[in-house]
Amino acid sequence: MPDFGYFLSCEEHSLAELVDQARMAEQAGFDSLWISDHYHPWNDRQGSSPFVWTVIGALSQAVSLPVETAVTCPLVRTHPAVIAQAAATSAAQLGGRFRLGVGTGEALNEHIxxxxxxxxxxxxxxxxxxxxxxxQLSDSVPCGDDPDTHTEALSAFVEAGFDTVYVNQIGKDQQGFFDFYRTKILPELRG
Incomplete structure (x- = not known):
């Protein structure tokens, strides 16, 4: 049986309307959400075009469905490094329920x-x-649960002479994170 997704049209609706539509789509039994990334509405009557990455952040708090951009264009209007950061943030917000759909765009939205x-x-x-x-940027972000990877990533800062190095846990298992650092990472860095 195929999955059925609901398309959220950023170029036609406000942020609040898109979140309401997403909630209704989830209640109606849709399997996923697809969302457009447009700078301009297709015509003057539509009148909206909220920033897709802000909408995705709002969706992450409103629904449990997977979300995919359909599509975003990492060429002219938005640098690919910014798209990589936005996609990584969206993936973290959505707990892995995010997929980045990309394309070459069209002049209306990219030739601004x-x-x-x-x-x-x-x-x-x-x-x-x-x-x-x-x-390249996406592959370099997570350390995962390998102690050597964490130690190597943090050692670069220690060797560079930083007096203080801050780390952050992404996810729900805060106690597991602290136990991991207390038993595996910090002893290695301090040893």
Whole structure:
């Protein structure tokens, strides 16, 4: 049986309306949410176009459905590094229920700065480069549960002479995080 997703059209509705629609979609039994990333509405009558990453943050607090951008364009309007950070934040907010959908965009939403709009073949090359940046940044963020990875990541700061190094736990298992650092990481760094 296929999954059925509900499409949230950012270019047509306000943030509050999108959250209400998401709640109704979940109550109606939809399996997922797809959300557009538009800078402008398609026409003047639509009149809304909230920032998709803010809407995703609101959705993370309102529904339990997976959310996917359909699609975001990491080429001209928004740098791929910003998209990588926004996607990582969304994934953390949604507890792994986020998927990043990307594409080459269209002039209405991406050609907002007055720069020349590249041909499709050029945009495809730009998208490939953007995906390399996103993958590189995304792969370097989490440490996981391997003590050696944590120790290596933090040792760089200690060796650089930082007097204080702060770490943060993403997730619900705060006690597990503190136990892990107390028994595995801090003794290695201090030893």
């Amino acid at each position: 700065l007055g720069t020349p709009w590249p041909e499709a073949s050029v945009r495809l090359e730009m998208l490939e480069e953007a995906l390399q940046i996103i993958r």
